Amino acid sequence: xxxxxxxxxxxxxxxxxxxxxxxxxxxxxxxxxxxxxxxxxxxxxxxxxxxxxxxxxxxxxxxxxxxxxxxxxxxxxxxxxxxxxxxxxxxxxxxxxxxxxxxxxxxxxxxxxxxxxxxxxxxxxxxxxxxxxxxxxxxxxxxxxxxxxxxxxxxxxxxxxxxxxxxxxxxxxxxxxxxxxxxxxxxxxxxxxxxxxxxxxxxxxxxxxxxxxxxxxxxxxxxxxxxxxxxxxxxxxxxxxxxxxxxxxxxxxxxxxxxxxxxxxxxxxxxxxxxxxxxxxxxxxxxxxxxxxxxxxxxxxxxxxxxxxxxxxxxxxxxxxxxxxxxxxxxxxxxxxxxxxxxxxxxxxxxxxxxxxxxxxxxxxxxxxxxxxxxxxxxxxxxxxxxx
Numbered sequence: 147x148x149x150x151x152x153x154x155x156x157x158x159x160x161x162x163x164x165x166x167x168x169x170x171x172x173x174x175x176x177x178x179x180x181x182x183x184x185x186x187x188x189x190x191x192x193x194x195x196x197x198x199x200x201x202x203x204x205x206x207x208x209x210x211x212x213x214x215x216x217x218x219x220x221x222x223x224x225x226x227x228x229x230x231x232x233x234x235x236x237x238x239x240x241x242x243x244x245x246x247x248x249x250x251x252x253x254x255x256x257x258x259x260x261x262x263x264x265x266x267x268x269x270x271x272x273x274x275x276x277x278x279x280x281x282x283x284x285x286x287x288x289x290x291x292x293x294x295x296x297x298x299x300x301x302x303x304x305x306x307x308x309x310x311x312x313x314x315x316x317x318x319x320x321x322x323x324x325x326x327x328x329x330x331x332x333x334x335x336x337x338x339x340x341x342x343x344x345x346x347x348x349x350x351x352x353x354x355x356x357x358x359x360x361x362x363x364x365x366x367x368x369x370x371x372x373x374x375x376x377x378x379x380x381x382x383x384x385x386x387x388x389x390x391x392x393x394x395x396x397x398x399x400x401x402x403x404x405x406x407x408x409x410x411x412x413x414x415x416x417x418x419x420x421x422x423x424x425x426x427x428x429x430x431x432x433x434x435x436x437x438x439x440x441x442x443x444x445x446x447x448x449x450x451x452x453x454x455x456x457x458x459x460x461x462x463x464x465x466x467x468x469x470x471x472x473x474x475x476x477x478x479x480x481x482x483x484x485x486x487x488x489x490x491x492x493x494x495x496x497x498x499x500x501x502x503x504x505x506x507x508x509x510x511x512x513x514x515x516x517x518x519x520x521x522x523x524x525x526x527x528x529x530x531x532x533x534x
Contacts (some may be wrong), residue, residue: 147172148401149425152305156498158186161507167385168230170194170207176178188386191230202532206233220509222246222277226269231530235272239520240529244274244512246505248301248424252282252444253289267291268527272338277301277504279423282449296511300504301444302423306432306497309405310490316409323406328394333367334471335430335437339403340374343420344442345461347376347383350419355468365392365473366412370432373398376503387526398504408433412482413474418443419461428496431455433491436482438470451495455488 150165157163185491190207192200202364209230212381213221221243223234238245247270270276270290278284288294316323334353338344353368360366370380370393377395384390401405408414414430414437421443430437431449437456439446446458457473459466474482520528 149304150299152304152308152498153501154186155374156303157501157505160502161509163505164189164218166191166209166212168192169200172410180235185299194499202233205230206236206532209233210237210240213241213243217321218243220244220246220274220512222248222505222508224248225251226266227529232528235269236525236528236532239272239525242517243514244509244517245272246508246512247273247276247287247292248278249287250279250302250444251286251423253286253421254282254442255444258315258356260393265527268524272518272524274515274517275508277501280526282444282447284421289373289415296508296515298504298507298511300502301501302428303424303496303498303501304425304428304432306490306493309408309429311433313406313409316406316532320410324410327406327407327410329407329410330367330394331410332475333369333394333410334413334415334474335407335435336372336415336417337371337399337407337429338416338418339372339427340376340380342376343418344372345417345419346370346380348461348464349415349417349467350380350383350389350393351389352467353393353471354389355359355464356471357389357392359468359472360475364475366471367392367394369394369407369411371396371399371404371407405433408435411435413438413456415467415471416440416443417459417461417467421445426495431493434483434486434490436474436485437468437489438474449492451492455485455492505516 154163154165167188169192170190171194173235178317189212204312221238222235223231225231232416267290271291276292277298277300278287280299284297287297291417357365384393408430414435416424416439418440419442422442424445427437427439427445427449439458440461442461443459449454450458457470459470
């Protein structure tokens with residue numbers, strides 16, 4: 147995905163990084179090919195047309211071959227649950243290469259079951275260091291058994307300058323661009339997949355309540371980017387709530403299209419009930435927007451300063467969110483601009499350079515730490531996860 151390009155490009159300035167992707171096409175996002183050109187080559191294990199060949203065992207075979215062909219000092223694996231992660235862990239252990247976990251999991255991003263946590267702790271014990279998102283993620287990784295001294299921040303980064311620059315350009319073309327994209331003068335922006343955990347029905351309910359409280363002539367619109375299985379339900383709910391004329395759903399937008407929507411927005415809202423981090427919040431802040439962020443989002447503790455660059459809220463409390471909609475919309479343009487500037491200042495510390503620095507620290511810590519030994523039970527566990 148486009149986020150990884152900026153991260154790897156920054157890391158390449160400190161380390162020799164060989165990025166490996168499982169598939170040429172995302173199974174979750176309709177991303178087009180990235181327009182960014184960087185001085186690195188990536189390894190793709192499965193071409194788009196090889197979908198039928200994809201399995202845990204074939205991933206293990208191809209990844210193992212890739213690691214053997216490269217002079218690898220350390221292996222960074224994105225967590226433990228995603229497709230391919232167990233294969234990456236298994237290969238590192240089998241080849242005797244230090245293992246670094248890249249994780250954005252928190253203790254509250256889903257209901258925890260003791261038997262699953264026991265398995266995770268066994269897996270985390272095989273790692274030598276970790277690169278995580280923020281405060282909550284470090285705490286959870288430490289809870290799973292990794293020493294805090296070997297856990298570093300920076301994983302959840304985007305290309306801040308890309309969004310900042312292009313959002314600014316969009317504002318410079320505001321009248322013409324608004325007309326082209328059919329965007330209102332003032333609007334709250336949200337961007338999410340239309341799935342249950344994004345909490346979009348409650349977002350619409352809160353927005354409808356805001357419309358009831360606000361002066362009709364002064365009320366902002368809501369622009370909801372994204373698509374998914376819940377679109378018919380959301381469209382029906384908007385009609386039921388009587389807000390269909392004030393809510394726009396332009397669909398999924400590619401990476402290069404996003405800055406225009408951020409740049410012309412007045413504020414950003416992210417209402418998920420479950421969110422490991424929430425990179426759209428990074429995008430909005432880099433674009434210079436005040437943000438309203440669910441307190442269940444992993445990024446909330448690190449990126450939102452109450453009343454400074456935005457507010458957090460309980461995603462199950464539609465009335466609270468409605469009140470925040472009203473509060474933001476009743477601020478002066480100068481107050482919102484100041485909050486947006488604070489957003490850009492805060493997110494500056496969470497860019498690709500932070501990812502690169504965190505990865506370098508994690509690699510150095512892993513190389514200086516005795517490599518954990520995997521017993522036969524550990525190998526059996528990983529083999530089961532690979533074949534599931």
